[in-house]
Amino acid sequence: EPEVTQTPSHQVTQMGQEVILRCVPISNHLYFYWYRQILGQKVEFLVSFYNNEISEKSEIFDDQFSVERPDGSNFTLKIRSTKLEDSAMYFCASRTQYTDTQYFGPGTRLTVL
């Protein structure tokens, strides 16, 4: 069964450093999402991406964040200058154009020291 994959599973970085989180969505899906979950809190929407552009973003997704689909398979989330409060699980999700059902990857745990 196809699934969303994410790398790395755990990333540790120093405050102020740039990180890139990678996702490979399900191959026939056209809509891609990033969510984050701070420990003990709910899953929060960050950004959605369709047809090579951002279709919606939340207040959390400020100028420090960017997304890219550099090739036909990868979808990345970049945080330019990480802050302590960026420490969280980051989930990638994808769906087809026909349904609202989103399938999530296993997540990347980001720890900012």
Place this chain on the structure above:
Amino acid sequence: QKEVEQDPGPLSVPEGAIVSLNCTYSNSAFQYFMWYRQYSRKGPELLMYTYSSGNKEDGRFTAQVDKSSKYISLFIRDSQPSDSATYLCAMSVGVQSGTASKLTFGTGTRLQVTL
């Protein structure tokens, strides 16, 4: 008022019990409802989804939606220790709206099924 409210639990039940998990929401634009299961430090795993008011059954799981009351439920029959996880409700306005149809999650209910 939060868009989606969910009792965080924890909820502890004996094996074999019927479990009822619930969410309420305030945004009447929500049209699509999902339940995800999440094990500790893992990604949300889709359990069930539904568009319409009423019941939808899949094995031991039944999803119920009451749009007039803005209330959704997930019932688990014959609960097993392997059902121990956090259950997340999620909802969206639907792809028909022409939007990106982001998901809005509840806080999750932690369920523990004991032997």
